[in-house]
Amino acid sequence: MKILYSCIFMVTSLLVITCSGNNNVVAGRGATDSGERMHDLTQLNFAYTPDEIRSICDQEQNRVNAGIDAVAGLDLSTVNFDSGVLALETALAEFSAGLEPVNFLKYVSPDPEVRDAADECEQAIAKLYVDIFAREDLYKVVKACETKSQNLGAVQKRLITEYLDEFQRNGLELPLEKRKQFIEKKKKLVEITTEFDKNLVEWKDSLIVSRDELDGMPEDYIKGLEKTEDGKYKVGLSYPEYFPFMQNAKNADARRRLQIKFFNRGGNRNTDLLESAIRLRHESAELLGKKNHATFVLEQRMAKAPEKVLSFLNDLIAKLKPKGEADLAEMLEFKQKDDPAATEILPWDWRYYDNQIKKEKYQVDQQKIKEYFPLATVNKGMFEIYETLLNVDFVEDTEAPRWHDSVLAYKVVDKKTKKHLASFYMDLFPRPGKYGHAAAFTLVSGYTRADGSYQRPVSSIVANYNAPQEGQPSLLTHSEVETQFHEFGHIMHQVLTTAPYTTFSGTRVKRDFVEAPSQMLENWVWNKESLSKLSGHYLRPSETLPDELLDSLLKAKLANAGITYLRQLFFGTLDMTYHTSASVNSTAVYEKLQKEIMLIAMPPGTQPQASFGHLMGGYDAGYYGYLWSEVFAQDMFTRFEKEGLLNAKTGADYRHWILEKGGTVDPSELIKGFLGREPNNVAFLESIGLSVR
Template sequence: MKKWIVFIFILAQAAGVFGMENMFRNGVLHFDYHAEELAPAEAAARQQLEKELDALVAIPDGQRTFENTVLGYERAFEHYGDALGMSGFLSYVSTDKAFRDAALALQMQMSQYMVDIATRRDVYRAIKAYADTKPTLEPDQALLLKDMMIGFKNSGMDLNDADLETFKNLNKEKAQYIIQFDKNIQEYKDELDVTPEQLKGLGEDYISKLQKTADGKYRITLDYPDYVPFMLNADDASARKELEFKYNRRGGHENVDLLEKTLTLRRQIAQLLGYKTHAQLKLENRMAKNPQRVFAFLKDLEKRLKPLSKKEDKNLIAYKNEKTGGKSRTLLPYESGYWANKYKKEHLDLDSEKIKEYFPSDVVISGMLDLFGNLFGIAFEPVNIPVWHPEVKAFKIVNKADRALVAYFYMDLYPREGKYKHAACFDLVGGQEKEDGTYQVPFVAIVANMNKPSADTPSLLKHGEVSTLFHEFGHVLHNALTKARYGSQAGTSVSWDFVEAPSQMLERWAWNPQVLKKISRHYKTGEPLPDALIEKMIAAKNFGAGGVYLRQNFFAQYDMTLHTRAKTPDTTKTYFYLTKKIRGLPLTKNTYPQASFGHIMGGYDAGYYGYLWSEVIAEDFFHEFEKSGVFNPQTGLKFRREILEKGGTLDEEQMVQNFLGRKEDMGPFLKSIGLEEK
């Protein structure tokens, strides 16, 4: 993401350190923090930030340089962002609820403070005075200054005093809502207690991990490892119905109110800045450029997907009626996954529970590291360094050619109380050129919620989880292999409609027959996936693709609709209306799925389309590897040099063309989802 365009959000989410000198112990990160340390550390850092900004302002205009003004400003905020150690990150993964609460509360204070400090007119005038000299800069420096000036514009620096005060107050209010929305999702608790009979269809490894209640029932939580297998495999329709109802009320009705209040604030802020809508503001410096181009892209794709999706739904409804003797004309929310999974088992001979027996997580991880290590010229070596939980594994990444240290990498794979609920990559410490001229080694983490080992079985991954792991690993490599000079351009600091492209590309290796052999070993026999099963998996890859991609298209259009309306809509009615219009299937009454749609509150607002947008680019990238061989290290090296190392130092369109030798093409994407043009 372009950090200086959205830097208020970035700093509100900063991981930070207790001063750079206290962040490391023996050259590596530590995670030994206490709640009572947070507020004093932030207060000291706040004082230091204002001191550094005052010094920047005091520089005579004739003596301003890129280093003392532009880079000085960036470093001042980095020093402040370094104020709270790993506490921002630990608020997502710590087992200490008191610490999580304290860190989240302080993040809220910091985000509000950032609204004030980032709207200092004296600082803006100082940097603008330098920009107005139209200095001759290197390309990455010129881009940094350009993005910084857009950041100032979007921080209200061109507003009059009264409007600026309004702008600041609106942003402070918005920041509170966003943090509270996320907290409500993380801490939302509900579950379904089922009888042993209601677990029919589930495997023993799944059942053995469930909590048993005092009355002999089994507790199904709303966490992915519990929810997804139950919805796909439980024969008891009434239990699935009840669980789905609970799942789509996560976050509570408070989150519906928070979302709608935030939409109103975003629109008001955009209009203060001279934009018609929030989407127009967000897209100004992205690849798509404007909402009209996004809607055109999404509606074109919707048109292509609908015939395929309708055909899939018709076949699945017929299959359901055949099995039940009913005369249903639709698929209800708690039925789609179950009947699709049952159909695949019967007609495609694919059972995800059986397939996962070939994917012990240790085998998958080892194979993945070896595969991409060879492809990109790096090696992953386990290291004994401090971690935040005993289950976390740590590695150092080194260049194969010269053994030089590239980055440190952590893996936190299993669910626990209070932990972040999804899979994500966290850039703990970004790469950048330090003030002493050396390069800061990145520290990166994958946080996920995969099946834990049990007494009888190791951690076994469904193939979808394998694909997710490869995806997040793409973000890891993007952050770890960066060579950008400046922190705000390092790693995944690219436009949000491009940031997913490298990670989406890495997913494609999870479907390659040779790779599937490499990363699979049956947990009992040690045998890799049989060739016949691999063939069936690949043949079934696009089963339901029309519905899957149409659902993604719905999320993108829902997001863009909310952020282009002249008035804040009823988000529940809009959700139900667009689901029916785009996806063509009903939703469960009295649910509000948007209450847990964290993306549109947590940074993907007016940006969810980026998943589809970047996948078009990702498929074109992978097509280049296919042409030269998917294990070809020369192509891998070119991708590392032209994409992964560059970060946000070049315009994304230019980076794409530098790697492909041309502009991106829609053809490989259409082919990959079974919509190859005639």
């Protein structure tokens, strides 16, 4: 549930929601010689060869350098917003537009050589951004524009401030020698994070199990597994294979062996890379006079300081620990039915017994439930809900270019004006070398072009649900329905933007707010009326989720919520601990904090942090943002609860205040504008089963 994207101010191009969300796949270097950028989906190109990618990457770097040189050479006495800051913004926006498609192929291309070439290009771009924001001549131009900004509008002033901050945060106020050290460290970080990501994507391992060790697994799962020559089965580490196994396989030792493999993805090399990144981030922050990396990062977030984040996390940990302890006690009771001598819940037990409790105590059988959530039905119902709320239509675009036959493409059309606003893709099934999680990628950012027209945004959901099998469509668990709804919320945030500048486009908002719009929309999949729209049995489409299953699902919403939220609090605390330190033994810290906070031991002989991609993908000192955002998400939802989940007026206000403005206004003002009051945490605490009295 991330947002991946290539951000203008991104030193590590494309990262996980760090700059906001995604990669960007823009117009094939279908851009013309005159520098025209793509304005139509048909101009996208996903069929580049590796050599073409390298050529485009070089061309675009030459182009942006020429544009930036022109800005840097302006007379400081006569430069103004349009000739200086806006010209710089335009050069970088067009650079991003020319290369976003290329970068995106790193995550989705079926061709490993194309992925490698895109990866090389992404590294080169990230290093170029470091160089751009280390240019003193450009910095002087922006400073000169600031001195003449009195009569500018609020968004223009905000853009100048963003650029000044970015230059300063890239060492422009440092003495020359320290500036060189800073730049060297930033470029090394680019190499480290890129290698970490590549190692994870290319990691291959599986567990060989006998048919007996698949006891508890549904037949459709077993049918989908690859078989060995001697008749055994390979259980892979992709989400559609790993998580169902951990939730349903009765053989505890098989679960243990699979979890150890899963928690060793990335291996020793990624652990070393993570620890190097933590050290380099700290050293870079110190060069800028900051206490640590978290202090540096949080200055630009809603939270402002590590102390405030840790207070937020620790307060929730204290409130949720009793619930977590009660959850584990109940799980142990269930485990003792299988093993009377059991005295604790082991790391490979909790997902299994969480599932058993939901099945036996709440009659929530995910295997039965998923029969009512064929992917096509979920998407159809999801589209209807979003169309009603946001006053748009989604029209399938069968002519759009695509990178794989299974990919779907759609246009977003405004219901009132009939204007084609944007487009999006859905790439929903696993394949070798593809990005392995669920994320929303920006392929083309929306912004006002030089001729006054608006660049249509293009985005893509990339996910990994079970692919259709013979005689059976792709079926989603309720959790996956929630994921799809969440990621599509990110897509709407990206494509309904009206922000004039790429810097503020779509999900380019403060990181600890960026999840809130999508998290709020998750509430629809816990509503009876919505679930009837989203469901329909795959063999009997008119038969929606039965009331008894629906009621059971809703009753089980907070089952084992203590452990679920303590897990998130553990990740947030781990991240802050890593990034308030000069250097760490990342495995020892992980082991200590997991036991202290989540109350379950780390699997022995593992290094889960080696696959904790958030920490190398833009969420460094930012993982707390998932829970921080949820406070605002649940508060915003109170308006829909009061006025109706399909209330078009409330949806229109949501589109106007939360989705369209992007980063042009501070999130606290957007929330206040939508709610008509200051936000509070009452709805959030109630949503996780905590009393507010």
